[in-house]
Amino acid sequence: MDYLASLNEPQYEGVVNTEGPAMIIAGAGSGKTRVLTYRIAYLIKEKGVDPFSILALTFTNKAAKEMRERIATVVGSNARNLWMGTFHSVFARILRAEADRLGYPSNFTIYDADDSKSLIKTIVKEFGLDDKVYKPNVVFSRISSAKNRLVSWQEYVNNPIYAADDETAQKPEMGRIYKTYAQRCFKANAMDFDDLLFQTNVLFRDHVDILNKYQHRFKYVLVDEFQDTNVSQYLITKKLSAVSQNIAVVGDDAQSIYAFRGANIENILNFEKDFPDLKVIKLEQNYRSTQNIVNAANSVIARNKGQIKKKVWTTNNDGNRIDLIKSISDNEEGRFVASAIFEQKSQNNYKNEDFAILYRTNSQSRAIEESLRKSGIHYKIYGGLSFYQRKEIKDLMAYLRFAMNTADEQSFRRIINLPKRGIGPTSVEKIVVAAFEHDIPLWEVLNNVNAFLPGRAANAVNDFVTLIKSFQIYVQSKDAYETASHIAKNSGLLKELYDDKTVEGLNRYENVQELLNAIKEFVETPEVEDKSLGAFLQDVALLTDQDNEDPDNKDFVSLMTIHSSKGLEFKNVFIVGLEEDLFPSQMMMSSRDDLEEERRLFYVAITRAKENLYFSYALSRYRYGRLINCEPSRFIEEVDPSFIFVNTRYGSREPKLGRNDGPPGFNANFARNLMANKKSAPKKPLQYHKPSADFRPSDTSGLQEGMKVEHPKFGFGKVSKMDTSGANKKAKVIFEDFGEKTLLLTFAKLRIVE
DNA sequence: GGGCAACCACTTTTT
DNA sequence: GTGGTTGCCC
Numbered sequence: 001m002d003y004l005a006s007l008n009e010p011q012y013e014g015v016v017n018t019e020g021p022a023m024i025i026a027g028a029g030s031g032k033t034r035v036l037t038y039r040i041a042y043l044i045k046e047k048g049v050d051p052f053s054i055l056a057l058t059f060t061n062k063a064a065k066e067m068r069e070r071i072a073t074v075v076g077s078n079a080r081n082l083w084m085g086t087f088h089s090v091f092a093r094i095l096r097a098e099a100d101r102l103g104y105p106s107n108f109t110i111y112d113a114d115d116s117k118s119l120i121k122t123i124v125k126e127f128g129l130d131d132k133v134y135k136p137n138v139v140f141s142r143i144s145s146a147k148n149r150l151v152s153w154q155e156y157v158n159n160p161i162y163a164a165d166d167e168t169a170q171k172p173e174m175g176r177i178y179k180t181y182a183q184r185c186f187k188a189n190a191m192d193f194d195d196l197l198f199q200t201n202v203l204f205r206d207h208v209d210i211l212n213k214y215q216h217r218f219k220y221v222l223v224d225e226f227q228d229t230n231v232s233q234y235l236i237t238k239k240l241s242a243v244s245q246n247i248a249v250v251g252d253d254a255q256s257i258y259a260f261r262g263a264n265i266e267n268i269l270n271f272e273k274d275f276p277d278l279k280v281i282k283l284e285q286n287y288r289s290t291q292n293i294v295n296a297a298n299s300v301i302a303r304n305k306g307q308i309k310k311k312v313w314t315t316n317n318d319g320n321r322i323d324l325i326k327s328i329s330d331n332e333e334g335r336f337v338a339s340a341i342f343e344q345k346s347q348n349n350y351k352n353e354d355f356a357i358l359y360r361t362n363s364q365s366r367a368i369e370e371s372l373r374k375s376g377i378h379y380k381i382y383g384g385l386s387f388y389q390r391k392e393i394k395d396l397m398a399y400l401r402f403a404m405n406t407a408d409e410q411s412f413r414r415i416i417n418l419p420k421r422g423i424g425p426t427s428v429e430k431i432v433v434a435a436f437e438h439d440i441p442l443w444e445v446l447n448n449v450n451a452f453l454p455g456r457a458a459n460a461v462n463d464f465v466t467l468i469k470s471f472q473i474y475v476q477s478k479d480a481y482e483t484a485s486h487i488a489k490n491s492g493l494l495k496e497l498y499d500d501k502t503v504e505g506l507n508r509y510e511n512v513q514e515l516l517n518a519i520k521e522f523v524e525t526p527e528v529e530d531k532s533l534g535a536f537l538q539d540v541a542l543l544t545d546q547d548n549e550d551p552d553n554k555d556f557v558s559l560m561t562i563h564s565s566k567g568l569e570f571k572n573v574f575i576v577g578l579e580e581d582l583f584p585s586q587m588m589m590s591s592r593d594d595l596e597e598e599r600r601l602f603y604v605a606i607t608r609a610k611e612n613l614y615f616s617y618a619l620s621r622y623r624y625g626r627l628i629n630c631e632p633s634r635f636i637e638e639v640d641p642s643f644i645f646v647n648t649r650y651g652s653r654e655p656k657l658g659r660n661d662g663p664p665g666f667n668a669n670f671a672r673n674l675m676a677n678k679k680s681a682p683k684k685p686l687q688y689h690k691p692s693a694d695f696r697p698s699d700t701s702g703l704q705e706g707m708k709v710e711h712p713k714f715g716f717g718k719v720s721k722m723d724t725s726g727a728n729k730k731a732k733v734i735f736e737d738f739g740e741k742t743l744l745l746t747f748a749k750l751r752i753v754e
Numbered sequence: 755g756g757g758c759a760a761c762c763a764c765t766t767t768t769t
Numbered sequence: 770g771t772g773g774t775t776g777c778c779c
Contacts, residue, residue, distance in 0.1 A: 058768085059769075060768040060769080061769090086768075086769060087769075088768095088769045089769085110769095113767085113769085193769050194769090197769095228768080257766080258766085258767075260765085261766090261768090261769095360765075360766075362765090363765095363770080363771095366770080383767090420755090420756090422755075424755060541769095542769065543769095561765095561766065561767090562766080563765095563767065564766095564767085564768080585765055585766075586765090587765055588766085598766095601766080622770080623770095624764070624771090625770045625771085626770095
């Protein structure tokens, strides 16, 4: 019982109250993971519960892995038998086992968000709709949110409320798209991420015997990050624990930052209603941060109306005040952050790993990255494009998936003309449409393609079919690694990449090799019983590469979005880009709820810090390659000023050329196309105007037609036309040396001469 | 069908 | 700033 001795009173309550429903509201830094892991350890060790009958659900693979390891240190190897994993992986496993009840094969493919969006794109195109109205992202999130609220396409099409909604949104075809999308997924033997939860609900709703089976199997259900569950996830856990009533949820409403993905804070209220004899435990003591940081965070979150009453407190030292850094530009901001890290390291013996730089959007990383590189500070950027989203990886994966599941339309579209086989979009469309019109499997169309396509295209398709059939023999008889490397070689993918001698080409080649290594590793793992390609694909679909860590070099500064920083902590945290419209994000300002979610995001960012916290903002910044003026974020003012130390550190802005700056034929965009097309460079060198004044972002509100202006690069010119009709005011200027250019006045690089 | 140049659109995203 | 896409031409 010694592991329990270290717990405080409410933590102990959270661990030992294992029977009946419990809700643990855990403030930031209050030892939430510890309570969850000890609770499971307590069940196994002290209560003698079989690990097989404990189901613990998390949101990330990383959290599941970490928790499993921590439990193992208390209970030993027995922890392996726990049902612990992400919602998606656990229910994918159950769905594979019970797939036949839903009319799916057990080797169904899992579509990731990219697959889903490209399927939506093709459907929108097939319907002859405007993809500017039916943007794949918008359609996808509409379908996704319907599924997460358990609205099937049948209900969606039949319910006039949705039709009216879509009518006002000028998207009347949404129901038809949802229907087609769902049917296409089903026909492709594929489930998207939302289906894994949606179909589990269907399974439990329509097949009571199966529900009973799992209700009796899982005697204890635990849910981590409960504030981020959506309706679909909540209903699954509720149903599973309806018999045993042993359900424990752990979360913090103040850290709910995924409402935009369907997370529903009302689950907390519903939970209280659904389980009336619920035990509520509040963890309010923060062990992570200094007084100043805890109090600043409290002063921010207190502005939100909707929240559960709790008071997070700490007995830690006061610590330093928050350092507020003001700078002139995003580059300058990067430099100050780099120099602050440098100073702190030498003065206070911090290591790189003690620092994190948090921002609202991934695109902000570039300016920071540059200055860290110049200062020789080792850093790592989290997020961005993941390994499995890279084109070359998706290409090979598509071959592997198609060899496993010849109904998979998305994989088919990806590989049918890759490498080039002379099968164009028209032929592909004919094949797919034929499969639908005659209601036969895609594979059958491909095997009888001569009936649908003219000779030359049909021959190419026949070759493709023969190739796939040769792969299928491997799939059946060899392990995943042998199959995958055979397919990589014989599909021609590797050769195409090998022939590409550019830097990117080499990278892509290495990435494919890395994927093959990963498969090899999978095959050579002794615990893995099923070493087939199918087993690997099932494993990998739900894996993101967050856990691919480089063990050699762990001492780096972490750069990431605030979203991905959740659950982590650092001694020193920089929150950069604290500017109005950026954070809080302009696109989030439509309603008060959205502002509250942005504020919770700010709260999450602040509470990552253990010792020192820095706020930083710039007065001007490049966004989408254009210079804009910025104002400090309202969030800075929302922090009680007694916790802030203002540290004004202006600098200067250096002129920077955008890709489209300069005359056509001589600008960077032209150079880029030259590089891409391997043509020789023009003989004439670039000659830009030498600015006669210091060009800071300036006010151009008085600009009128006919005025003479100076531009830092194009030199002198005359305003020929003003366009104030759109959201972005524009001016057409005829430059003496470079001719006519249209300039966006928001970015105000013009100086009025006369 | 393929190559090239211009054009467009961009939030966060554990799965 | 970047990547993806469209539209024109061969």
